[in-house]
Amino acid sequence: KAGVTQTPRYLIKTRGQQVTLSCSPISGHRSVSWYQQTPGQGLQFLFEYFSETQRNKGNFPGRFSGRQFSNSRSEMNVSTLELGDSALYLCASSFRGTGNSPLHFGNGTRLTVT
Amino acid sequence: QQQVKQSPQSLIVQKGGISIINCAYENTAFDYFPWYQQFPGKGPALLIAIRPDVSEKKEGRFTISFNKSAKQFSLHIMDSQPGDSATYFCAASKLNTGNQFYFGTGTSLTVIP
Numbered sequence: 638k639a640g641v642t643q644t645p646r647y648l649i650k651t652r653g654q655q656v657t658l659s660c661s662p663i664s665g666h667r668s669v670s671w672y673q674q675t676p677g678q679g680l681q682f683l684f685e686y687f688s689e690t691q692r693n694k695g696n697f698p699g700r701f702s703g704r705q706f707s708n709s710r711s712e713m714n715v716s717t718l719e720l721g722d723s724a725l726y727l728c729a730s731s732f733r734g735t736g737n738s739p740l741h742f743g744n745g746t747r748l749t750v751t
Numbered sequence: 752q753q754q755v756k757q758s759p760q761s762l763i764v765q766k767g768g769i770s771i772i773n774c775a776y777e778n779t780a781f782d783y784f785p786w787y788q789q790f791p792g793k794g795p796a797l798l799i800a801i802r803p804d805v806s807e808k809k810e811g812r813f814t815i816s817f818n819k820s821a822k823q824f825s826l827h828i829m830d831s832q833p834g835d836s837a838t839y840f841c842a843a844s845k846l847n848t849g850n851q852f853y854f855g856t857g858t859s860l861t862v863i864p
């Protein structure tokens with residue numbers, strides 16, 4: 638079974654631009670979560686989607702948004718990029734999404750904002 | 752505010768030694784505590800997890816110890832190997848409220864041959 642696929646792997650953007658990241662979950666997984674990973678901060682929860690509905694949202698500004706499609710694929714968008722948005726963005730899928738089912742992470746998209 | 756606090760930030764252990772990573776939490780509503788292992792260039796992968804109704808769980812060389820009254824849990828890696836060199840994250844979640852996990856800040860483990 639194919640794992641979680643995130644595209645692109647690397648992205649360089651300029652302050653003020655916007656960016657869209659893509660995530661294809663493991664087949665059959667309906668829960669997709671997004672995390673921001675930065676040195677010293679660990680993984681910070683952005684949001685979670687289940688069957689196209691956002692169920693949970695972390696403490697990030699409204700510039701961060703996402704969506705999930707009917708095939709469970711998900712996209713994350715960041716508008717008006719700031720230098721502090723430079724990070725590794727991880728997508729994780731889960732079969733049940735009940736809070737005790739394992740998260741299966743992709744290898745992330747490394748975003749650099751200059 | 753970091754809901755799960757993890758220490759140490761980095762750890763160096765000799766091959767064959769015991770690696771111990773500690774985590775503490777405040778929210779008593781948490782009822783699932785996994786540990787994730789991350790190698791450079793890869794996403795984290797689930798290593799082992801525990802529910803608060805047990806005090807210890809062992810899988811091979813990896814053991815989670817859980818102290819509910821102290822709101823602390825720890826990962827013990829017995830007979831540490833160079834292949835265990837990675838970053839380890841503890842996490843916590845609440846059951847049946849969706850799939851939101853709160854992660855610690857990570858521990859970089861280096862096992863010296």
